[in-house]
Amino acid sequence: MTVLTFDLSTAEDVIIVNASIQEKYKLKLALDTAATHTTIDSNVLYFSGYDLKNSEGEHEIETSNGIIIVETFIVEKLECLRIIKENFEVQVYDFLAHGITSDYEGVIGLKFLREHKFCIDIEKGEIIVEV
Amino acid sequence: MILNNTFIDIDRLKKLYPNEWILLGNPEIKNTSVLGGVVLYHSKDKKEVCYIGRDKTAGYTSVTIAFAGDLKKHRQTGILRRI
Numbered sequence: 001m002t003v004l005t006f007d008l009s010t011a012e013d014v015i016i017v018n019a020s021i022q023e024k025y026k027l028k029l030a031l032d033t034a035a036t037h038t039t040i041d042s043n044v045l046y047f048s049g050y051d052l053k054n055s056e057g058e059h060e061i062e063t064s065n066g067i068i069i070v071e072t073f074i075v076e077k078l079e080c081l082r083i084i085k086e087n088f089e090v091q092v093y094d095f096l097a098h099g100i101t102s103d104y105e106g107v108i109g110l111k112f113l114r115e116h117k118f119c120i121d122i123e124k125g126e127i128i129v130e131v
Numbered sequence: 132m133i134l135n136n137t138f139i140d141i142d143r144l145k146k147l148y149p150n151e152w153i154l155l156g157n158p159e160i161k162n163t164s165v166l167g168g169v170v171l172y173h174s175k176d177k178k179e180v181c182y183i184g185r186d187k188t189a190g191y192t193s194v195t196i197a198f199a200g201d202l203k204k205h206r207q208t209g210i211l212r213r214i
Contacts, residue, residue, distance in 0.1 A: 005162050016163045024188070026195035028163055043181040047196070096178050103202040 002082045004127045006031075015120065016104050017127070019080035021048040028104040029080060031120070031127070035109035037061075038078070038088070041095040044105040045073060052092075059091065068093065080108050081129045083116055140167035141197070150200040152177040154184035156191035165197040173199075 006015045015031040025048040029038070039061075046052050055071035070091040078088045095101070117130040144153055144167065152175070155168030171194070172184040180196055188194045 007162070018160065018163055020193070024191075024193050026158060026160065026193055043178050044196070047181040047185050049185070101177065101202060103198050105196075 002129045002131060004081060004129065006125050006127065008122065008125060014104075015127070017081055017108060019078065019108065021045075021075055022077050023079065025049075027106070029106050029108040030102075030104050031081075032107040033110060033120075035107045036111055037091050037109045038107065038112050039070065039091040039093055039109070040075075040106035041100075042071075042092045043094065043096055045075075045090075045092050050075075055092070056089070061091065061093075068098075078112070080112060081116075081118065081127060082131050083112065083129065085112060088112070136169055138167055138169055141165055141199075143167075144170070144197070145199045148173045148199045150198075151175050152180045153197050153199055154180050154187065155195050155197055156188065157193055158195045158197070160195070165195060168195070168197075 004017065006017065007013060008015070016028050017031050018026065019029045020026050027044055042052055050073060054073065056073060058069055058071055061068050061070050070093045072089055073092050075088050075090050076086065078085050078090065095105070119128045121128065139147070151173045153170055154172040155165065156171050158168035159166040169191070171187040172180055174180050177196065184196070
């Protein structure tokens with residue numbers, strides 16, 4: 001069992017968790033239990049060594065701001081919350097081109113967590129994960 | 132741009148490059164906070180850091196992009212589900 005901490009001390013805070021691509025590229029993702037899939041800023045995916053021409057396809061996504069089109073890519077190794085997924089499909093969207101300049105680079109969705117037991121303790125600011 | 136191998140802590144980075152995106156080599160990270168790292172590239176344009184910085188990470192075990200400021204007020208969520 002792994003215990004990870006997060007900070008929700010201000011009204012703007014969301015649950016941010018660390019992640020890595022290929023164990024080298026460290027990024028921050030928002031843990032969003034309302035999101036089905038994991039979505040990453042395309043700029044960061046490019047930075048992590050992926051060619052944005054090699055998309056697996058396009059999908060429509062429903063967001064709070066309407067429908068958007070994302071492309072999908074297979075990431076060789078994605079680690080988050082000590083869970084490692086190999087050849088994991090992520091959705092990719094150009095956050096910067098659409099004016100999203102958050103300090104995190106995407107959201108980790110439920111599909112990533114589906115085979116694991118995890119508990120979010122808001123009061124303690126902890127995520128307990130059974131990997 | 133600074134291209135030496137000196138570790139610089141985040142407080143110093145905020146003074147050196149206020150409100151810029153900074154590519155850091157071998158960053159030190161505690162929980163989700165970046166404590167510092169070796170500056171490989173910096174710019175006010177995150178896209179520039181991603182695209183130019185990609186070729187500057189060789190020889191580093193880990194790299195990250197940090198913002199030398201506070202972006203909490205700009206946070207946006209709301210990617211919900213695939214249709």
